[in-house]
Amino acid sequence: MLRFLDAGESHGKGLVAIIEGFPSNVEIDINRVNLQLARRQRGYGRGERMKIEYDQVEILSGIRGGKTTGSPISMLIYNKDYKNWMDIMDIQKEYTGKITVPRPGHADLNGILKYNLNDIRNVIERASARETAIRTAIGAICMELLNKFDVKIVSRVLRIGKVEDLSRVDMSAEENIKRIEESQIRCFDAKIEKRMIEEIELAKEKGETLGGEVEVIAYNIPCGLGSYSSYDRRMDYIISGAIMSIQAVKAMEFGEGIMASCSYGSEVNDEIIVENDYYKRSTNYAGGIEGGITNGMPVVIKVYMKPIPTTRKGIKTVKLNGEEAISRYERSDTCAVPSLGVVCENILAFEITKEFLNKFGGDSIEDIRNSYDFYLKRISRR
Ligand SMILES: Cc1cc2nc3c(=O)[nH]c(=O)nc-3n(C[C@H](O)[C@H](O)[C@H](O)COP(=O)(O)O)c2cc1C
């Protein structure tokens, strides 16, 4: 079973992870992994921190001569900002400048109470979305395996605050993806991109922050990943748990789930057809999952992010000594929705890989390939 464990603090030395259960003989291009890390850092609306970091992964084990060995893959991303936080983050010496004003919307107060701490810094450090850097690297390693089976996972920004990009886009087309990648917002429509940037600037001027919505699509996912047999093997359970665990994500949707909930059944159940020797659906309202199992159509999700909780504009709170106070501000992103799309792509890549390996098993890529080819032949109509 593919699994990972990650650790690390936002302003500590770095982030670490161990991936276990990854098959052998998978070629890994570290440049492609680092490209995912760079994509995650880009995007209009990010704060000062992203000017300091230049995320690159260092592999410590499990890859040799450009290929996985089947042993645990351990890796590390250094925090460049650590040099500015060495006193505060010292593992031995206690830092006296404790943070005692919890920010509404962040983990601050719940973390303090739960872990019986007296310095909110201890909560901030691990609750921070800095952790999404290492999860992106884990997903990017998984993408290297999925690439071999022509799986492609892409995303775009649909909305920043109230500004929507309503363009209908075929995201399987290279030229459309190129356009999205070149956009500072990672949206498709250049005119809307301008309005989104203005919206972020306006929020920044007001000391405010913004959330939004992204769409993520995984192409070429074979029918048969996940299962209806138990609740925790359902693909929608697995994907939603992983996506909802991303910091500041407050809702998600599979396919046209919301629209379907206010339609007639015959309008939104995707008709079954045969195309190129395989069962397909004439539409994809279900977003590629029926009965907890992928159905061979693209897996489509929409993910909703709340506005960044740390705002320059103060919010009423209460100090740890009970006195009324206004939330504190050091620095923060104004909007991280473009980054969210990249994080979702890679988190989805991990979950799909896990279920791909559950289905096609095998300790080496060769065994997986045999099992995959055999299965695709079996479910073909030819
Ligand atoms: C890519 C990304 C960047 C983020 N940047 C910030 C930030 O700069 N400041 C902040 O307060 N929250 C930021 N967040 C959100 C917080 O980490 C998150 O709201 C907080 O941990 C509380 O968790 P919850 O919103 O899931 O309940 C970011 C989230 C993501 C995904």
Ligand SMILES: C=C(O[C@@H]1CC(C(=O)O)=C[C@@H](OP(=O)(O)O)[C@H]1O)C(=O)O
């Ligand atoms: C460091 C990252 O995101 C951080 C997530 C984050 C938070 O509170 O979640 C707060 C900010 O960090 P800082 O407090 O150092 O300014 C973001 O920059 C990153 O995405 O790599």
